[in-house]
Amino acid sequence: MCVKYNKSFKHVVTASESSVIKVWDLETGRSVFEFSQAHGDHAVTCMSFDSTERRLITGGRDGRLRIWNYNNGHCLRTLEKKSDVDEVADLTYLVLNKNRYIISVGWDRRINLFSDDNEDFHHVQHPYAYWKDDLVNGHKEDILSIAVSPPNLLATSSYDGEIIIWNQISGHIFCHIHSPRASRENGEISSRDLDGGNAIGKILFLKARAMKKDAATLVASGPQGLVHFWNIYTGGTLYATFCPSRNGVTTMTSVAKDTRLVTADSAGFISIWDVEDYCMKTKTTEPPERLFFWRAHVQSITSIEPVDIWNCEILLTASLDCTVRLWTMEGHFVGTLGQPKIWDIRNPVSYQHPMAPYDVLVDPHTLPNLPKKYKHEETAPDDTNDTDIENELDSPIPYVPSFQAKDSLVIDEKDIAAELKKSPWREGCGKRLRHERLKKVPRDMGGPNAYQTLTCFELEDTPPLPNPPSSSSIDDPFDIRI
Numbered sequence: 001m002c003v004k005y006n007k008s009f010k011h012v013v014t015a016s017e018s019s020v021i022k023v024w025d026l027e028t029g030r031s032v033f034e035f036s037q038a039h040g041d042h043a044v045t046c047m048s049f050d051s052t053e054r055r056l057i058t059g060g061r062d063g064r065l066r067i068w069n070y071n072n073g074h075c076l077r078t079l080e081k082k083s084d085v086d087e088v089a090d091l092t093y094l095v096l097n098k099n100r101y102i103i104s105v106g107w108d109r110r111i112n113l114f115s116d117d118n119e120d121f122h123h124v125q126h127p128y129a130y131w132k133d134d135l136v137n138g139h140k141e142d143i144l145s146i147a148v149s150p151p152n153l154l155a156t157s158s159y160d161g162e163i164i165i166w167n168q169i170s171g172h173i174f175c176h177i178h179s180p181r182a183s184r185e186n187g188e189i190s191s192r193d194l195d196g197g198n199a200i201g202k203i204l205f206l207k208a209r210a211m212k213k214d215a216a217t218l219v220a221s222g223p224q225g226l227v228h229f230w231n232i233y234t235g236g237t238l239y240a241t242f243c244p245s246r247n248g249v250t251t252m253t254s255v256a257k258d259t260r261l262v263t264a265d266s267a268g269f270i271s272i273w274d275v276e277d278y279c280m281k282t283k284t285t286e287p288p289e290r291l292f293f294w295r296a297h298v299q300s301i302t303s304i305e306p307v308d309i310w311n312c313e314i315l316l317t318a319s320l321d322c323t324v325r326l327w328t329m330e331g332h333f334v335g336t337l338g339q340p341k342i343w344d345i346r347n348p349v350s351y352q353h354p355m356a357p358y359d360v361l362v363d364p365h366t367l368p369n370l371p372k373k374y375k376h377e378e379t380a381p382d383d384t385n386d387t388d389i390e391n392e393l394d395s396p397i398p399y400v401p402s403f404q405a406k407d408s409l410v411i412d413e414k415d416i417a418a419e420l421k422k423s424p425w426r427e428g429c430g431k432r433l434r435h436e437r438l439k440k441v442p443r444d445m446g447g448p449n450a451y452q453t454l455t456c457f458e459l460e461d462t463p464p465l466p467n468p469p470s471s472s473s474i475d476d477p478f479d480i481r482i
Helices: 132-137 358-362 386-391 413-422 431-438
Strands: 002-006 011-015 021-025 031-035 044-049 056-060 065-069 074-079 088-096 099-106 112-115 143-149 153-158 162-167 173-178 202-205 218-221 227-231 237-242 249-255 260-265 269-274 289-295 301-309 312-319 324-328 333-336
Touching (some): 002 301, 002 312, 056 088, 099 143, 153 202, 162 218, 202 249, 218 249, 249 301, 260 301
Parallel strands (some): 143 202
Antiparallel strands (some): 002 011, 011 021, 021 031, 044 056, 065 074, 143 153, 153 162, 162 173, 202 218, 218 227, 249 260, 269 289, 324 333
């Protein structure tokens, strides 16, 4: 369900649907420790560390937060409401001046603010009173995501496509942002229905732009699977909109000092975008440049976590396929947590690259085939972009060569030239595809097949075992005769 990296101990912490929390060694991929029933029988939905990274904070479907010493599985404190306990969707840890807070949001549509006070020895702790603006002008639907921007801004997004920017000191609303609803008739998004069409599942602040009033500082995934860049200092001005995937964005994060945006979708694809100068001063209708694109899992990606260790930039991805994998920022496969072969994170030779995960390789949606629009028209496939390939992955290659293999082992060059003219494959297609289309079919020379040429042999009888030695010949040290 979620994955977090602890840079102080170089540990990776994962939490699952079955409420099991596991601790892994990032440098080798080995399991270090685990404990179960963190939230009883309820799933762990979100996690965070405190400012010292010595305690783990989890939120679950039981509507409670728990603070852990995750090295021994001891629950230090439980944070819960007195009534209306609903699922926790997201949480964050906030340090404001010398005060420390834990903020959670979820299906109760409220912002729950807890004090992280070490002098409070009560095992069960309740939140502060709600902000007045939260009760009067807050969200009307379930809150799905929360983000913090220094020095004093807090953002929350909800299921109905609304984003609210808060002053985290006073609790007053800074601005309301209502996301535009996308039209499915413009061809930018798939005609398939996405769950929660207006929902904004993830928001994040580009903190490197926090003091730049003319730049888009807030990124939102949604509605309708689109990514929006917002300038919050002008009351919520939409600077850019683009569609990163036909499968809908499930989560995203920023890396490299907010110069790269990483998006993940429900089909297991990862995209890395160059947003260093994107929407810095003005609006744009063009999407940012996509630097890298690969498939990490065969099911929906639930969480991604960037890691910077030993001058290596690593990306952690967790998925509904019950695996957590490590990747370089170029898409090179490092390994899967818990695999038999360990790795040395400082030595790229120990990575699984150039191999890829087996389930991704054998999945039929991984191999890009010819898009449907080339089925009946003689157009070079060079014009196909990654989005077309991603959308038409299930389309079979329609062209089958009409000529039959000759008796000789060499095909006449004239036949090849004539066949290329009739086929939709031009010079722009890859050599591998031309080779597959023009390779010679093995000739059936007749005669017995491989099975008929097998020879049977009689099995030799197993030699009989020798009789065991007589016990009378064995000296008994305890056989004492007087």
